[in-house]
Amino acid sequence: MISASNPNSMMSSSSTTGNNNAAGSGQQAPGLKTYFKTPEGRYKLKYEKSHPAGLLHYAHGKSVTQVTLAHLKDKPVHALSSSSSSIGISSGVKSAAAKFLGGGNGSRALSFVGGNGGSKSSSGTTKVGSLSSSYTNSYTPNSNFDGKGTYLIFNVGDAIFISDLNSQDKDPIKSINFSTSNPISHAFDPDAKDGHDLLIGLNSGDVYSVSLRQQLQDGGKKLVGAQHYNKDGCVNNTRCTSIAWVPNGDGTFIVAHADGNMYNKDGSGDPSFPVIKDQNQFSVSHARYSKNPIARWHICQGSINSIAFSSDGAYIAIVGRDGYLRVFDFKTEQLICGGKSYYGALLCCTWSTDGKYILTGGEDDLVQVWSMEERKIVAWGEGHSSWVSGVAFDSYWSAPNSDGTSENVVYRFGSVGQDTQVLLWDLEMEELVVPMRRAPGGSPTMSTGSQSAHWDHAWPPGTLRPAPSMRDVPKLSPLVVHRVHTDPLSGLIFTQESVLTVCREGHIKIWARPTSSTEPNSDSSLSATTLKEKPKLGYRQ
Amino acid sequence: MGAAGSKLEKALGDQFPEGERYFGLENFGNTCYCNSVLQALYFCVPFREQLLEYYSSNKSFADAEENLLTCLADLFTQITSQKKKTGVIAPKRFVQRLKKQNEIFRSYMHQDAHEFLNYLLNELVDILEKESRAAKSDPESCSSSEQIPNGIKTSHINGHVREPLITWVHKNFQGILTNETRCLRCETVTARDETFLDLSLDIEQNTSITSCLKNFSSTETLNAEDKFFCDKCCSLQEAQKRMKIKKPPQILVIHLKRFKYIEQLGRYKKLSYRVVFPLELKLSNTVEDTDAEYSLFAVVVHVGSGPNHGHYVSLVKSHNHWLFFDDENVEMIDESAVQTFFGSAQEYSSNTDHGYILFYERVDVGTTS
Numbered sequence: 003m004i005s006a007s008n009p010n011s012m013m014s015s016s017s018t019t020g021n022n023n024a025a026g027s028g029q030q031a032p033g034l035k036t037y038f039k040t041p042e043g044r045y046k047l048k049y050e051k052s053h054p055a056g057l058l059h060y061a062h063g064k065s066v067t068q069v070t071l072a073h074l075k076d077k078p079v080h081a082l083s084s085s086s087s088s089i090g091i092s093s094g095v096k097s098a099a100a101k102f103l104g105g106g107n108g109s110r111a112l113s114f115v116g117g118n119g120g121s122k123s124s125s126g127t128t129k130v131g132s133l134s135s136s137y138t139n140s141y142t143p144n145s146n147f148d149g150k151g152t153y154l155i156f157n158v159g160d161a162i163f164i165s166d167l168n169s170q171d172k173d174p175i176k177s178i179n180f181s182t183s184n185p186i187s188h189a190f191d192p193d194a195k196d197g198h199d200l201l202i203g204l205n206s207g208d209v210y211s212v213s214l215r216q217q218l219q220d221g222g223k224k225l226v227g228a229q230h231y232n233k234d235g236c237v238n239n240t241r242c243t244s245i246a247w248v249p250n251g252d253g254t255f256i257v258a259h260a261d262g263n264m265y266n267k268d269g270s271g272d273p274s275f276p277v278i279k280d281q282n283q284f285s286v287s288h289a290r291y292s293k294n295p296i297a298r299w300h301i302c303q304g305s306i307n308s309i310a311f312s313s314d315g316a317y318i319a320i321v322g323r324d325g326y327l328r329v330f331d332f333k334t335e336q337l338i339c340g341g342k343s344y345y346g347a348l349l350c351c352t353w354s355t356d357g358k359y360i361l362t363g364g365e366d367d368l369v370q371v372w373s374m375e376e377r378k379i380v381a382w383g384e385g386h387s388s389w390v391s392g393v394a395f396d397s398y399w400s401a402p403n404s405d406g407t408s409e410n411v412v413y414r415f416g417s418v419g420q421d422t423q424v425l426l427w428d429l430e431m432e433e434l435v436v437p438m439r440r441a442p443g444g445s446p447t448m449s450t451g452s453q454s455a456h457w458d459h460a461w462p463p464g465t466l467r468p469a470p471s472m473r474d475v476p477k478l479s480p481l482v483v484h485r486v487h488t489d490p491l492s493g494l495i496f497t498q499e500s501v502l503t504v505c506r507e508g509h510i511k512i513w514a515r516p517t518s519s520t521e522p523n524s525d526s527s528l529s530a531t532t533l534k535e536k537p538k539l540g541y542r543q
Numbered sequence: 544m545g546a547a548g549s550k551l552e553k554a555l556g557d558q559f560p561e562g563e564r565y566f567g568l569e570n571f572g573n574t575c576y577c578n579s580v581l582q583a584l585y586f587c588v589p590f591r592e593q594l595l596e597y598y599s600s601n602k603s604f605a606d607a608e609e610n611l612l613t614c615l616a617d618l619f620t621q622i623t624s625q626k627k628k629t630g631v632i633a634p635k636r637f638v639q640r641l642k643k644q645n646e647i648f649r650s651y652m653h654q655d656a657h658e659f660l661n662y663l664l665n666e667l668v669d670i671l672e673k674e675s676r677a678a679k680s681d682p683e684s685c686s687s688s689e690q691i692p693n694g695i696k697t698s699h700i701n702g703h704v705r706e707p708l709i710t711w712v713h714k715n716f717q718g719i720l721t722n723e724t725r726c727l728r729c730e731t732v733t734a735r736d737e738t739f740l741d742l743s744l745d746i747e748q749n750t751s752i753t754s755c756l757k758n759f760s761s762t763e764t765l766n767a768e769d770k771f772f773c774d775k776c777c778s779l780q781e782a783q784k785r786m787k788i789k790k791p792p793q794i795l796v797i798h799l800k801r802f803k804y805i806e807q808l809g810r811y812k813k814l815s816y817r818v819v820f821p822l823e824l825k826l827s828n829t830v831e832d833t834d835a836e837y838s839l840f841a842v843v844v845h846v847g848s849g850p851n852h853g854h855y856v857s858l859v860k861s862h863n864h865w866l867f868f869d870d871e872n873v874e875m876i877d878e879s880a881v882q883t884f885f886g887s888a889q890e891y892s893s894n895t896d897h898g899y900i901l902f903y904e905r906v907d908v909g910t911t912s
Contacts, residue, residue, distance in 0.1 A: 325823065389821075489889070
């Protein structure tokens with residue numbers, strides 16, 4: 003027996019047709035459906051991505067797989083003559099950097115160049131962390147590694163794998179092995195000025211920045227042309243738990259560590275920072291002489307588990323072991339607001355594209371919706387039967403009936419958990435006005451106590467809220483509950499065409515959004531099609 | 544053993560907690576079930592302190608008769624009074640007494656740690672009640688059981704007729720469940736209270752303790768063969784039943800039912816399911832107004848693939864350090880290592896070390912309100 007079935011899974015579809023449509027369906031575990039139903043139609047398993055079995059080295063222990071989506075644009079014009087060398091920065095990247103810098107010394111000095119070096123504003127897309135950097139549908143099914151395209155970068159064991167998102171191939175097109183330590187976190191910025199667009203953080207605390215294209219061009223299994231930061235953990239030797247490019251940050255990035263410190267990095271070089279006196283106290287130290295990292299933020303006691311920038315880069319949300327969500331103004335380094343989970347650590351966080359809401363998930367099995375306007379938790383999503391390990395807003399989705407005349411007050415988001423399930427939710431703010439959405443008798447709600455009034459009271463800015471009581475927070479129920487893997491899940495990404503789910507062991511499933519051809523009754527799908535026709539969407543074909 | 548001890552001391556360095564002792568326990572042939580539970584109880588600080596306090600204040604007449612309580616107190620005293628900070632102790636008297644007293648534990652077979660914990664706590668309660676009854680005329684002797692939390696049974700305590708005594712063991716471990724049954728015909732709710740020293744939870748693959756607790760108190764419908772006799776209707780009726788926690792215990796002991804009888808096989812099987820447990824927990828399905836908040840301080844781990852063989856070890860949190868106790872061996876571990884004892888997501892896995900009994904301690908209320 004694989005698992006006792008969860009009562010919630012009744013909500014997912016019960017038919018088993020269409021099993022053969024999925025690539026790699028040979029490994030389908032019994033009881034795993036290849037599609038799930040939503041009000042707008044069926045999401046179908048399009049294909050899977052994985053890593054070659056048996057080739058993994060767990061010399062440094064297992065680590066949880068994370069996925070970064072990377073869209074590689076056209077090659078820089080001068081970069082064609084790249085003969086990749088295994089040491090140093092390749093000529094392709096060098097020349098790209100030189101273009102901006104006017105012949106500087108590689109990427110080292112780049113960090114202090116003024117803010118208008120690149121053509122950042124050319125792409126109108128949002129850059130929420132590394133997740134939504136997917137562009138329009140000009141994909142080239144790649145056969146060589148030189149082309150532009152969309153890639154999945156994921157870590158398993160001591161390796162980083164790169165897969166082509168739009169190819170049917172289950173196996174990755176590239177693997178990079180790390181002999182010293184496991185890669186844990188990664189981030190991609192398509193507009194990174196010096197061509198070093200991919201960041202990789204290791205369990206040892208080491209951080210590399212590389213050119214993704216250069217890795218794809220290289221035939222070997224080693225990282226090429228890497229800039230090495232925090233070498234051998236000389237600044238911080240704890241696990242690099244999360245890494246992010248600063249949006250419009252001129253090549254600066256943030257590295258979060260397992261000891262509650264966060265570093266704002268720039269060029270290279272490793273200064274020393276004063277010893278933290280009070281582990282519980284937030285503090286920021288700046289490096290003298292603009293060395294690298296340029297600042298250390300001590301956030302909390304215990305690990306930082308996830309960081310996420312708001313799409314405009316003004317704010318950074320940080321969650322960690324102590325269960326607090328903290329939102330900082332990135333420029334002024336001030337704590338804006340934040341609060342405690344119901345209980346236990348928070349494991350993941352993300353922003354809505356408009357910057358109004360933050361989702362977090364954690365060890366209390368809840369998906370929290372934090373409102374930046376109200377500076378408090380406005381809803382708890384109840385539906386996971388284990389820890390929530392990944393959350394994401396579906397920025398490509400818009401509510402049916404929303405024709406652009408009224409404000410879009412419905413947000414679609416997804417969450418994945420260690421219960422092996424993906425859940426989809428609709429957040430309608432008007433629905434949440436009622437304090438208790440739950441049917442009376444569903445839970446012991448003998449409230450009207452003074453505690454809730456106290457909790458609702460305006461909280462002074464710059465302070466952290468305590469955990470709310472169970473009855474004080476409106477509850478959301480999931481729209482869809484679908485069991486995806488036999489292993490606990492670790493993340494999800496929405497793209498224009500699909501939803502990606504990944505499990506801890508490094509298996510990725512790509513679920514195609516509903517289209518007219520995949521509608522259950524495709525002959526008479528006219529109504530369904532019109533329902534989905536929204537100005538900003540436009541599916542392929 | 545000396546080397547291991549000094550290694551731990553080196554690892555802790557000047558962070559070695561003042562007055563604390565970390566001693567491994569010798570194994571007398573399959574007594575790891577006992578050692579692992581004893582370590583968890585030793586590092587249950589309120590329990591340890593109250594046991595030692597009770598023992599020192601009652602020493603004069605406890606000498607007369609040896610029982611499990613005196614043997615346990617002796618053992619704990621022996622550990623706390625060690626000159627060295629680390630080392631190994633042989634819990635010889637305690638194990639001998641245990642084997643003498645209960646034939647289940649007499650054999651050299653693999654024993655169930657939960658069964659042992661349950662037996663031990665009930666035995667301690669019995670001994671305390673017996674002593675208290677014997678010394679009823681002397682009011683000073685039951686000083687440790689005079690303060691009754693939350694006033695339950697306060698009105699009866701002076702009547703001392705049939706009401707069970709609330710001993711310091713109760714005060715640490717006892718909680719009260721209320722079993723609410725609602726007759727679907729007349730809508731009458733019948734509530735029946737029962738006390739517990741630990742909660743045994745059914746587990747499912749890839750779930751959390753939170754979810755198992757939720758299932759534990761979820762509503763269940765009694766129908767068909769399993770109807771409920773409603774006193775008001777005077778007949779068997781369909782009913783809805785649910786368990787709520789009326790009084791959350793100070794120390795919440797959660798037993799994961801990993802050993803399940805499989806009818807088709809005609810034997811017990813170990814469920815290696817991955818069940819995650821957070822370092823902090825709240826009981827929300829309580830009758831009380833506030834959510835009871837807990838912090839994990841010990842885990843008894845079963846190592847092995849089957850129910851009839853294997854090994855027990857324990858993880859213990861002491862002064863914000865996590866320690867790993869494996870009979871004689873004591874090691875310091877990182878907090879994140881606790882995660883490696885959740886279980887396996889796949890049925891056949893090389894990982895056979897699974898959290899089996901969880902010990903949570905109630906955190907002072909008042910942080911939320």
